[in-house]
Amino acid sequence: MERVFNFSAGPAVLPLQVLEEAQRDLLALPGTGISILEISHRSKTFQAIIDATEANIRKVMNVPDNYKVLFLQGGAYLQFGMVPMNLLKGRSADYICTGTWSTKAFKEGASQGTLRCAWDGKAEGYVRTPENSELDLDPNAAYVYYTSNETIQGVQFKDEPNTGNIPLICDASSEFMYKPLDISKYGCIYACAQKNCGPAGVTIVIMREDLVEESADGLLGVLSYKKMAENGSMLNTPPCFSIYVVKLVTDWILNTIGGADKLYELNQKKAQLLYDVIDNSNGFYLGHAKPECRSLMNVPFKMATDELNDKFLADAKAVGLESLKGHRSVGGFRASIYNAMPLEGVEKLAAFMKDFAQKNG
Numbered sequence: 001m002e003r004v005f006n007f008s009a010g011p012a013v014l015p016l017q018v019l020e021e022a023q024r025d026l027l028a029l030p031g032t033g034i035s036i037l038e039i040s041h042r043s044k045t046f047q048a049i050i051d052a053t054e055a056n057i058r059k060v061m062n063v064p065d066n067y068k069v070l071f072l073q074g075g076a077y078l079q080f081g082m083v084p085m086n087l088l089k090g091r092s093a094d095y096i097c098t099g100t101w102s103t104k105a106f107k108e109g110a111s112q113g114t115l116r117c118a119w120d121g122k123a124e125g126y127v128r129t130p131e132n133s134e135l136d137l138d139p140n141a142a143y144v145y146y147t148s149n150e151t152i153q154g155v156q157f158k159d160e161p162n163t164g165n166i167p168l169i170c171d172a173s174s175e176f177m178y179k180p181l182d183i184s185k186y187g188c189i190y191a192c193a194q195k196n197c198g199p200a201g202v203t204i205v206i207m208r209e210d211l212v213e214e215s216a217d218g219l220l221g222v223l224s225y226k227k228m229a230e231n232g233s234m235l236n237t238p239p240c241f242s243i244y245v246v247k248l249v250t251d252w253i254l255n256t257i258g259g260a261d262k263l264y265e266l267n268q269k270k271a272q273l274l275y276d277v278i279d280n281s282n283g284f285y286l287g288h289a290k291p292e293c294r295s296l297m298n299v300p301f302k303m304a305t306d307e308l309n310d311k312f313l314a315d316a317k318a319v320g321l322e323s324l325k326g327h328r329s330v331g332g333f334r335a336s337i338y339n340a341m342p343l344e345g346v347e348k349l350a351a352f353m354k355d356f357a358q359k360n361g
């Protein structure tokens, strides 16, 4: 079976080594005779797996001791509701709207209480992140919410917005672990796994302990950060297989790549290759975001007209470059070049794009 280079926005590429390991252990985890798909979440073996996954995440992201790491279900989308449900407690919160996902979080979250928009990039077409001075922040906000990487628009914050003492809540789904961060700047940073660190089914929530402890009472247990933290993310059956694959991915980051610093170097190099092709194409390819806000993870681009779109996708597919169609709201193409996308895949895409521009420009 020939594998292609998969530029899908999510679920997305996983390291080949991880897939091979998962395949090898699928019939029986070492020393158990039981598959990860069959094992009880109350077994010592699974407890060791979830503990090791948490330890790996803490190591990769340098998570301080006063933060909880939770493994939840319901995707990133459930967090659009859980964040206000747990943290508003009758107050309002501020949302920075830089693209599709933050706007969705803002709209969906409003079902749980009062939310304010602190900045909206819609009128400009979601091409950039705001300066701190542009944010209209309420000093009494329960929290400030933002999406560090807009998966669809390819707009990425280079630094966290400065919110003073107001807890900062971040949806990092499509950039999770792509570079070292100072976690102490965040009240909470969360990510669904299927973009940058595993398969669909698990959402990783890293939250400061005081926010977990002060979160709202009286919620259904699986919707309560406090209850899930008290029960080690296993109030009910967790997504065992997804957690196990996140363990393999974080093993790969730590042992094969060499940690978040190394991953960041690689991610910068990969993105630069594509942006260079776009910038040096004499306008044949056009990027979406302003250059200073371009994402290292999702690279949306288009051609001056849509005439050659189908040919571009067909020619790319013919050489093993897949899932490059852009999101319908932005059009054109999108190359998602997450942590697990090998440099060779991006080199091949860059060479293909150059060649296509030469032949068709």
Ligand SMILES: *Cc1c(COP(=O)(O)O)cnc(C)c1O
Pocket (backbone or CB within 6 Å): 010, 074, 075, 076, 077, 078, 101, 147, 149, 150, 151, 171, 172, 173, 174, 192, 195
């Ligand atoms: C994909 C994505 C989501 C939605 O994730 P689900 O797990 O499908 O709910 C939310 N936010 C961002 C930034 C995403 O990229």
